[in-house]
Amino acid sequence: MSLRPDFKARAVLVADRIELRAWKAQERLASNPLAVSVPGGGLAVLFRFGVVVFFDTTEREEFDFFAQIGPSLVGALPLPETEEVHVRIDFKAREGMQGDTVSLASDEIERLQAVADVLSKSVMLAWYEARIAGSFELIEPLASELQRTGRIGARARGLSRQIGAMLLSQHLMAGGVEVDDKPELLWDRPELEGLFIRLEDEFEIKERHALLVRKIDLISRTAQTLLQLQQGRHSLRLELYIVILIVVEILLTLYELFFRQG
Numbered sequence: 001m002s003l004r005p006d007f008k009a010r011a012v013l014v015a016d017r018i019e020l021r022a023w024k025a026q027e028r029l030a031s032n033p034l035a036v037s038v039p040g041g042g043l044a045v046l047f048r049f050g051v052v053v054f055f056d057t058t059e060r061e062e063f064d065f066f067a068q069i070g071p072s073l074v075g076a077l078p079l080p081e082t083e084e085v086h087v088r089i090d091f092k093a094r095e096g097m098q099g100d101t102v103s104l105a106s107d108e109i110e111r112l113q114a115v116a117d118v119l120s121k122s123v124m125l126a127w128y129e130a131r132i133a134g135s136f137e138l139i140e141p142l143a144s145e146l147q148r149t150g151r152i153g154a155r156a157r158g159l160s161r162q163i164g165a166m167l168l169s170q171h172l173m174a175g176g177v178e179v180d181d182k183p184e185l186l187w188d189r190p191e192l193e194g195l196f197i198r199l200e201d202e203f204e205i206k207e208r209h210a211l212l213v214r215k216i217d218l219i220s221r222t223a224q225t226l227l228q229l230q231q232g233r234h235s236l237r238l239e240l241y242i243v244i245l246i247v248v249e250i251l252l253t254l255y256e257l258f259f260r261q262g
Contacts, residue, residue: 002044003089005108010084011119014048014066014125018073030109032184033116042081045108045116050075051123055087055118073101081127083119096198110189118199125179132215144218179209231236 018035029035034046042057044065050073054062070076088099093103095111102110186193200206 003041003056004127005089007085007087008084009053009055009102009112009115009119010057010062010082011051011116011123012062013051013077013081013123015073015077016049017050018046018052018075020046020048020071020073022069032114033113033120034111035113035116038062041236045114045120046111047116047120049120049124050077050132053119055112055116081123081130083123083126085119087115095195097202102199104195104240110185111195113185114183114192114196117185118196118203118205121179121205122203122208125205126210128212128226129208132212132219139233179205 021118023034023036027036029037029043036044036046036056038044038056038057038061040061040072042061043055044057045053045055046069047053048165052069057065064072088098089105089107090099090103091105093105095103095105104115126134135186182193183196186196
């Protein structure tokens, strides 16, 4: 495999999961993460949480590649999330981000895997950030309504789904993307740790992840509080109905007793 000195790296979140076992050993350029060649000369690094990172490929080559791996995609997204950077191979340059360009000493596959790991996490975080922003748009008017009127309206019926979505997001971030985990390739190539840490810092991976965790927790707790208030209203209404039924039953009993005595 030989890449040009200057090329584009593009991360695409395309599905909920990619079945990596579909690739035979002889088709793999590297593992952990899986790297395979792309027809036309480029390279693709695949992650089981649904991200493919392309190096030195055209849009047509990427389209054809996704068509090829379609059966391995589980829960394909209708609108993929993407993120891209420019990569320059220069053995004289200091490895890391130089402006908006990633500088690498060589195009050896382990270096590209390190870049792919950071890009894959960044594009996943971008997808979660957009999703959490939508959740804030739902929760904020409900909280404002509660502050203004002391009650919440019918829109709160979707809160249980919102809580479920937040719990799912927490599960996926903890068990799927593994943002806080060091990639396995660094155990075999510890000299690449400096490059990885510089890229991780440049893309603010840990800071964005920590902020998302706090936001998810805040949304979940707010939704649970609003849902409890709504359920409390329903409970009071149900208790009132029960009291009314008891009173009616007593009145009917008294009426029957009085009627019979009369």
